[in-house]
Amino acid sequence: MATKTQVESKLREMIGRLDQAGASMHDNLAKALPDGRQIEIAVTDLDAAYWTDLSGGRMGKLHRGPAPDAQIRMRVSSDDLLAMINGELGLVKSYLSGRIRIDASLSDLLALRKLT
Numbered sequence: 001m002a003t004k005t006q007v008e009s010k011l012r013e014m015i016g017r018l019d020q021a022g023a024s025m026h027d028n029l030a031k032a033l034p035d036g037r038q039i040e041i042a043v044t045d046l047d048a049a050y051w052t053d054l055s056g057g058r059m060g061k062l063h064r065g066p067a068p069d070a071q072i073r074m075r076v077s078s079d080d081l082l083a084m085i086n087g088e089l090g091l092v093k094s095y096l097s098g099r100i101r102i103d104a105s106l107s108d109l110l111a112l113r114k115l116t
Helices: 004-020 023-032 078-085 091-097 106-115
Strands: 037-043 048-055 072-076 100-103
Touching: 004 037, 004 048, 004 078, 023 106, 037 078, 072 078, 078 091, 091 100, 091 106
Parallel strands: 037 072
Antiparallel strands: 037 048, 072 100
């Protein structure tokens, strides 16, 4: 089981990687999610939650706690979350196998694949 510090570090790393991605990545993500979304990630084995805003193909600051108005909610174990961020575990395969639970529209789920 990963620690809260490890999870927060990896989430910030993912946000940073997206920030450093090219303009085409930002444009594609902005087209897939044109209205922006608030994303909440509940880490089930750590009893922790984090959230960020995704708008214009970029993620905002990482916040601790439940999101005030999330349109996308994910529930995942700390180890699976780190494996997805590291590229060792695919989002869609994890979703279909039940390793991650996502409350979102199908179009949002498909757009999220770009983040991992």
